[in-house]
Amino acid sequence: MTTHLVTGAGSGIGAVLADRLQGRGDHLVLLARTTARADELAERYPGSQVVVADLADASALERISGLPEEIDSLHHVAGVVELGCVAEQGSEVLSHHLAVNLVAPAILTRRCLPALRRTRGTVVFVNSSAGLSANADWSAYAASKFGLRGFADALRAEEVEHGVRVTTIFPSRTATPMQEKVHEQEGRTYDASRWIAPSTVVDTILHVLDLPDDASIPEVTVRPVLPRAT
Incomplete structure (x- = not known):
């Protein structure tokens, strides 16, 4: 059975991805920050393996046990975002972004x-x-995501000899709870119809997974059709 490890399956892109993968009959390994969220995921995805680990806690991630001996795909979907200008943003905000989004x-x-x-x-x-x-106002988030791109590039170069393929997907604004939070921080009205549907990003991910063995997609950018409202 094909096995996928997914972070961020509680909502947004991660939830749609987990739905689609389970619908294909695949086995899911899901990370949850709390036992309460783990119980929710276990109920929503019966038969899945749910691991409790806070992505902000590096030591907890190092202690995870019971991971499958074979994993067909690993999906880093979870993330955090908190807008703020450099002059006013505390160091703890940057540290949290780097911990969750990069480390x-x-x-x-x-x-x-x-x-x-x-x-x-x-x-x-x-x-x-x-x-x-x-x-x-995007310094902490962007710094973590620029770092993640660099990490992926290095990983891709290192793992090609082992046959491990590495893809980075760059979605622009997507209609998720995170995007709704961003609009609140920006003081703008949220209109989900203007942004990419999570299912569209998931379609892109599944296309990457279903590629023949003779090809890889290192990077792909997904953008909404409508221009940003002023």
Whole structure:
């Protein structure tokens, strides 16, 4: 049975991805920050393996036990965002972004590499358009996402000899609870119809997973059709 490890399955892109993968009859390994969220995921995805680990806690990620010996794909979907200008943002905000958006994927990837090598599997980093260009008030988030892109590039170069494929997906604004929170921080009205549907990003991920063995997609950018409202 094909096995996928997914972070961020509680909502947004991660939830749609978990739905689709389970619908294909695949086995899911899901990370949950709390036992309460773990219970929710276990009920929603019967038969899945749910692991409790806070992505902000590097030591907890190092202590995870019971990971499968074979993993066909690893999906880094979870993330945090908190807008603010450099002059006013405390160091704890930057540290939290780096811990969840960069350090956690790095640790999980290292922990899963032996299992991914056995299957010649795929690592998917759901990054952001903020990992390609940074705007005012996005310094902490963009810094973590720029770092994640660099980590993925290095991983891709290192793991090609083991047959592990690495893809970074850069979605622009997507209609998720995180995007609704961003609009609140920006003081703007949230209109989900203007943004990419989570299912569209998931379609892109599944296309990456279903590629023949003779090809890989290192990076792909997904943008909404409608221009940003002023």
